[in-house]
Amino acid sequence: MRVWRQLSDLIARRGAAALISVHDVKGSAPREKDAHMVVRSDGAFHGTIGGGQLEFLVLDIAREMLKHGRGPARIVDQALGPDLGQCCGGRVKILVETFDRRDLDDIAPLVAAEDKGGLFDVECRMEDGRVRRELASEADVAPGSQWRETHGEDRTPVLLFGAGHVGRALALALAPLPFSVRWLDDRDDAFPSHVPANVTAVRMRSPESEIAEAKPDSLILVMTHDHPLDMAITAAALQRGFPYVGLIGSASKRARFEKRFRELGLSRERIASLACPIGISGIADKDPAVIAASVAAQLLQARERGERDRNRSPLAVSGDT
Template sequence: MRVWRQLTDLVTRHGSAALISVHDVKGSAPREAGARMAVRPDGAFHGTIGGGQLEFRMLDIAREMLQAGRGPARIVDQALGPDLGQCCGGRVAILIETFDGRDLDDLAPLVEAEAGGGPFEVECRMEEGRVRRELASAVGDDRWTGWHETHGVARTPVLLFGAGHVGRALVLSLAPLPFAVRWLDDREDAFPSHVPANARAVRLRDPEAEIAGADPASLILVMTHDHPLDMAITAAALKRAFPYVGLIGSATKRARFEKRFRELHLPEERIRALVCPIGLAGIADKDPAVIAASVTAQLLQVREGGNPERNLSPPAPSNDT
């Protein structure tokens, strides 16, 4: 969630809004420090601080604060076990703030920074009972005492080659997650009319140039409508040490491709690094949405710094033969 954009929209549409933030965590808790939710005056909300009794109680407090009008921020210190009966057992400090039209000018720089798409730092301090925020780059360390907040998400780049059934399902599956998808297909009419905000649809003209120009941290997925094109893209990708190179298809397809990769003198360790079939082990359903969910989980594993769990049951989706 782009919290500052969401908060600004709520204030503009409804006159006021509250922001609930996990300010500090000690021990086990449902969410980490920095988890946030924006709340409308009628109690509707966007985002989560973890659900359960903690979230319900903080929403009640936020609604009460909104009914009282724009006022001072409040920090609620909450023990999860004895106070709420939640078995996490930790302790959290929850920051609750209210905003109205008087705050829109102060929110504007945060909205602009958020629109940049990457993470950014904010310096915060209490001033007359309210939280004052400024972008960290605009603040000198010698005059600012308070705390830091990190906003935005560092998105992992994904190069997805192919806009068939599985490609479309995968783009939708990745839409709410911290990935930046460059979606490529060489067919003019391949893409749907609407593409998620974290994806960019691009007509594929030079596959090797796309691979050569990719961020080294990119995750590569190959699922085009054409096996020779799959071969060329995958071979180019395996020449670089990307964290993940996935090729849709069966174990038979992999064996055929491996033979050609050896003819191209690709190192054995790079051939072994290829993920084919793609997706988690034990999920054999061939429905595109199921494959997309399985592959999404696999990409999240890689994003967290782990090795991809391999799929031992080869999916054979409708855009692959």
């Protein structure tokens, strides 16, 4: 969720809104630090800090604060087990803030940073009971900063080749998930008239160029209308060594393709890394929506592996480039 865009739009339409943020976490908790909810003046909300009694409690606090208008921020410090009966057992601090149209200019740089995509850091400090935020790139650990927040959306790039039944189902399945999808097909009128916000539909001219220009951490899915085209795209993707390359098809299709990949000189390791058939194991239903759900789960697994690998990398620790 684009927190600041959502907050800004609600303020512009309704005059006021509240922001609930997970400020600090000790031990086990339903959500991580910097999870957010945006609460409307009528009590409706967007996002979640994990549900359950904690969320109900803080929503009531935010609604009550909104009744009294824009005011000082509040920290809610809760032990989840003894205080709320939640079995997570940790302790959380929740920051609750109210905003109105007077805050739109201050919010604008954060909205712009979100719109650029990716993650960004914000330096925060309390001034007269309210939180003052500055983009870390501008503030560079601003004097008086008391804590840092991370905002934005960390979306993993996906190249989806093919706009057939499964491709369409998959584009919908990935819509609410943390992916940025480049959806490719070489046929006229292959795409539906409307696509999800995180999907860019592209009339493909050169699959080789798409593979060559893709980010190294991209996840590749191949399900075109043409087997030779599937072969060419998959071979190029395996050659580049993306963290996930998935090809729709049966075990017999994989065997035929593997033979050709060996003839092309692809290594045994690269060929073995191919996901074909696609999707997690144990699901036999071939309905497009079921295949899409299974593949979406597999992509989430690949995304998690990539994040763990980056966190273990010496470069991630040292900050060297």
